[in-house]
Amino acid sequence: MATPSSAAAPASPATVLESAPRLDPKTLDSFRRLGFLQADLDPMGRLAPEPQPALEQDADPETAAWARRWYCGTIGVEFMHIPEPERRHWIRERMETDPQPPDRDRVLARIMRAETFEQLVQTRYQGSKRFSIEGVAALIPALGEMLERAAENSAQQVVLAMSHRGRLSVILNIIGRPAAQIFAGFEDVDARSVLGAGDVKYHLGATGTYAARNGREIHLHLVSNPSHLEAVDPVAVGRVRAKQTRLDDRDWTQVMPVVLHGDAAFAGQGILAETLNLADLPGFQVGGTVQVIVNNLIGFTTEPRCLHSGRFASDVAKRLPIPIFHVNGDDPDAVVRVAALAVDYRYAFHSDVVVDVIGYRKYGHSEVDDPTITQPLLYKKIEAHPPLWQLYAQRAGVSQEEAERRVAAMRAELDAAQEEAKGLDKKPSLRTLPRYWDRYKGGPFKPEYEVATGIGREQLGELARALTRWPEGFHVHRKIEALLKQRAEMGEGRRPVDYGMAEALAFASLVRLGTPVRLSGQDSRRGTFAHRHAVLIDVETGAEHTPLAHVAPGQARFEIYDSMLSEAAVLGFEYGFSRDYPEALVLWEAQFGDFANGAQVIIDQFIAASEDKWGLLSGLVMLLPHGYEGQGPEHSSARLERYLTLAAEDNIQICQPSNAAQYFHLLRRQALRPWRKPLVVLTPKSMLRHHDSASPLEDFGRDRFLNVVPDPEVANARRVLLCTGKIAHELRHERERRQDRSTAVVTLDQLYPLPKDEIAAELARHPNCNDLVWVQEEPANMGAMFYVHPRLERLAGRRVRSVRRSASGSPATGSAKAHLMEQQTLLTLAFTTGVTGGGA
Numbered sequence: 001m002a003t004p005s006s007a008a009a010p011a012s013p014a015t016v017l018e019s020a021p022r023l024d025p026k027t028l029d030s031f032r033r034l035g036f037l038q039a040d041l042d043p044m045g046r047l048a049p050e051p052q053p054a055l056e057q058d059a060d061p062e063t064a065a066w067a068r069r070w071y072c073g074t075i076g077v078e079f080m081h082i083p084e085p086e087r088r089h090w091i092r093e094r095m096e097t098d099p100q101p102p103d104r105d106r107v108l109a110r111i112m113r114a115e116t117f118e119q120l121v122q123t124r125y126q127g128s129k130r131f132s133i134e135g136v137a138a139l140i141p142a143l144g145e146m147l148e149r150a151a152e153n154s155a156q157q158v159v160l161a162m163s164h165r166g167r168l169s170v171i172l173n174i175i176g177r178p179a180a181q182i183f184a185g186f187e188d189v190d191a192r193s194v195l196g197a198g199d200v201k202y203h204l205g206a207t208g209t210y211a212a213r214n215g216r217e218i219h220l221h222l223v224s225n226p227s228h229l230e231a232v233d234p235v236a237v238g239r240v241r242a243k244q245t246r247l248d249d250r251d252w253t254q255v256m257p258v259v260l261h262g263d264a265a266f267a268g269q270g271i272l273a274e275t276l277n278l279a280d281l282p283g284f285q286v287g288g289t290v291q292v293i294v295n296n297l298i299g300f301t302t303e304p305r306c307l308h309s310g311r312f313a314s315d316v317a318k319r320l321p322i323p324i325f326h327v328n329g330d331d332p333d334a335v336v337r338v339a340a341l342a343v344d345y346r347y348a349f350h351s352d353v354v355v356d357v358i359g360y361r362k363y364g365h366s367e368v369d370d371p372t373i374t375q376p377l378l379y380k381k382i383e384a385h386p387p388l389w390q391l392y393a394q395r396a397g398v399s400q401e402e403a404e405r406r407v408a409a410m411r412a413e414l415d416a417a418q419e420e421a422k423g424l425d426k427k428p429s430l431r432t433l434p435r436y437w438d439r440y441k442g443g444p445f446k447p448e449y450e451v452a453t454g455i456g457r458e459q460l461g462e463l464a465r466a467l468t469r470w471p472e473g474f475h476v477h478r479k480i481e482a483l484l485k486q487r488a489e490m491g492e493g494r495r496p497v498d499y500g501m502a503e504a505l506a507f508a509s510l511v512r513l514g515t516p517v518r519l520s521g522q523d524s525r526r527g528t529f530a531h532r533h534a535v536l537i538d539v540e541t542g543a544e545h546t547p548l549a550h551v552a553p554g555q556a557r558f559e560i561y562d563s564m565l566s567e568a569a570v571l572g573f574e575y576g577f578s579r580d581y582p583e584a585l586v587l588w589e590a591q592f593g594d595f596a597n598g599a600q601v602i603i604d605q606f607i608a609a610s611e612d613k614w615g616l617l618s619g620l621v622m623l624l625p626h627g628y629e630g631q632g633p634e635h636s637s638a639r640l641e642r643y644l645t646l647a648a649e650d651n652i653q654i655c656q657p658s659n660a661a662q663y664f665h666l667l668r669r670q671a672l673r674p675w676r677k678p679l680v681v682l683t684p685k686s687m688l689r690h691h692d693s694a695s696p697l698e699d700f701g702r703d704r705f706l707n708v709v710p711d712p713e714v715a716n717a718r719r720v721l722l723c724t725g726k727i728a729h730e731l732r733h734e735r736e737r738r739q740d741r742s743t744a745v746v747t748l749d750q751l752y753p754l755p756k757d758e759i760a761a762e763l764a765r766h767p768n769c770n771d772l773v774w775v776q777e778e779p780a781n782m783g784a785m786f787y788v789h790p791r792l793e794r795l796a797g798r799r800v801r802s803v804r805r806s807a808s809g810s811p812a813t814g815s816a817k818a819h820l821m822e823q824q825t826l827l828t829l830a831f832t833t834g835v836t837g838g839g840a
């Protein structure tokens, strides 16, 4: 955990002991602990203060009256669970004092602008969804104040993430996009430009600049967001980490994340809880995220009692030792005060902090829903409740007449912008991409993007030497010493190179060239299958040495992290990182490919779709161990079929390298091509160190990755077995056993984009083939069959036989013996002309 830097001073420091020496410590302690339960937090009175015997019984009345003022007003703070006394003290000091009044004119203007915008849309675009912020409009001055405090703390960039509620208002009033651009979304201008693509207006990302009072400019970035609530959380944090890494922002000053949530989503979505857990983990820390709950005490039609078991939606945040500020959304002064406290706390302690702004929702879930059907009583009350600008104008001493005049002026400005939007004929872009994306390409693959990926023997030798040495006096584990010796022999060409070494050589060659490499996953430093050993541990001292970080002077960064045991948040984080570091090779590894479906939302909503929806690219690599080895239904399949159904318009690449050299070329290709596309790699398990998949050193000097790997042993075959992955090696052994000289085994190492020309060229090498077969280990309803088979028939212009396991509800058998029987059947069928079918 980081040590505090400078704790910003409170408005007028008044510690309890200095200012009020006669107060009863026990009573005070009770209020500090439990006062929030009696605070006045809900403008609609739903969160009625909970009677707390501990606050009343045996309390010293004078102290209770004094403490109630600080802890039971419109702010309720949970902080006594924080173990560090200086942090609790920091909060106490600031809570137990009268704050300086905010710039009320500015706060009022922000509320007016927010509510006027919503009202205009309400009248002009009836029936369209906008997810109004009315009821929690104090969010807008709160965000403004957060930016002011960030500027005071020397921030250069703030990354915001949020879902639908109030998003358009944030884009207008905080990010600062011109109103006409936002209205263009309602006008749906230039619809032709997004036929079959694009996204709804309240999901789009936006960038802007905030000019703070102290003269600083803060670059703002609101992250593009899918409907899937909270899925954006780890993506935003990963983006912040990448920006911080890029700026070498070691004390987490320059880039601050602010993530906004709905109360129902905060309480219900597991990915939020996962993301909170990243806060202090090596490789994932960002120096604290400001978490804001835009709390209207309702989720669609569902009430809080059905949404969370605890009293507050924020209770899940108590998994971290961080403060939670609840604040009544109808008291903008208090909201702004809490906003400032939250950012100052983040900067003081590099900690997450939660701001729970409690208000209500003026309309239905969207403006087309009628909430009086499900919450009739509540909505009678809401109907009669004045808008916040009226309440606050009164408090700020602005006459009704003057307030109405200001609102009318804002309305006129927005009306003009709406007129302007009607005249637009091009869809405006709400964002500017950073310069570091200039060099990179998306869209369909073009041959000109191809690069040579081979490297010479001498260079390979040099890299291997760097990878197999360790500092003087470092005590290497004896098994690792033996492994490094073998790797050194591989580098000299005296032993075939295995996957582990191939990967290390790829990484080493890239960092030496200046391409940073970042890899995370569960147990990735050693490698689930004990094949990587990227970090050496001194057996005497526990010290660490990472050879890849010491390849050459001036090399790029090499980072590798054992991640927490999560798929969704970690994959989301790495995707986010890749979005702000296109020059780096960023990889996420699943423990077994099967577990990646725990991150399906990130795969479907971001990795596969972000270019189509938002025009945003990523070069993220997913390493997914895959292969049928008798380890049961959940340790066999990376569910290749899922990725193939997601593939279209060259949105991703799906590869299964059949040997170590292929893996090496594939990783280098991914980093060196200017084409930035997510890459899904099915990686081996038992074959990691198997001599069948090891490669001679010469293959590393070959020009490039082969999308289709021909059979070097058989020309003009009578039978061609086309497959991917481990089964190719087994088919070759079966062929040998049968002494079959007329069967070729060809592997399709790139499945998507399908290398049609290379497949056709390979088939042309076997003009007398009369048995073309697709062979896969997976059941008929899984694997690549559904995708390859029809395309292959079209390409070959003939019937193609298929050999695979019978369709099944689960990917594999739980019995190792049954697995072997099935596997043998597959091999037999592959060599039996005329039989199509399953091996189980």
Ligand SMILES: Cc1ncc(C[n+]2csc(CCOP(=O)(O)OP(=O)(O)O)c2C)c(N)n1
Pocket: 165, 227, 228, 229, 261, 262, 263, 264, 265, 266, 294, 296, 298, 299, 300, 361, 365
């Ligand atoms: C993962 C997921 N499940 C369901 C939905 C459908 N949905 C959209 S908004 C919403 C209610 C959200 O409530 P809350 O988080 O309190 O935010 P609010 O809309 O009240 O601001 C639901 C259930 C969704 N978008 N994402």
